[in-house]
Amino acid sequence: MAPKVYGNVFSTATMRAFATLHEKDVEFEVVHIDMKAGEHKKEPFVSFNPFGQVPAFEDGDLKLFESRAITAYVAYEYKGKGTELVYFDSKKMATVGLWMEVEAHHFDPIASKLVWEQIMKKKFVGLEPDSAAVEENQKKLGEVLDVYEVRLSKSKYLGGDEFTLADLHHLPTMQYLMGTSTKEVFVARPLVSAWAKDILARPAWIKTLALQKQA
Structure with missing residues (x-):
């Protein structure tokens, strides 16, 4: 049976899982969770993820939640298929792991706040963005991307010279932010801008975005 992803096609965390499966050329089933109706906070979904957050994932008798745990499993389980998103050399993988940690702890908390303020806040609760919060977080994001600019002067991608989970x-x-004023924070840094343009154009990512159009 094909793996199943329980989530919402507009959820950033769910999109992360979709993109990984597409990169690995793994067929999968999407089980839509209606977040507006609160399905992610009710049974049967909370039996998959007790924290009531999407996505959840099922592959045979394995059940997972947390998107980065799902992407890591898929990358290793389907070794030899599609894009090798991880290394099997311990030193190379240590570098990828480092930048995966940077994304999770430095980039994503700030980027997610900007996505909320500039896109989701109005969509879900009908409120306008807090301009002060946007400005503050754009400044913080710029500081993170300054570090990325230096890193990308040394390798094509964050984890090395090949596209890995650290980039994915x-x-x-990033996709959401490119439709907002925060795009300029990326554009202002040439190497970051080129990296973003490169990875956003990957066929697997285009397939992931197509799922939103089908919804």
């Missing part, structure tokens, strides 16, 4: 994990929030 950025895609969902």
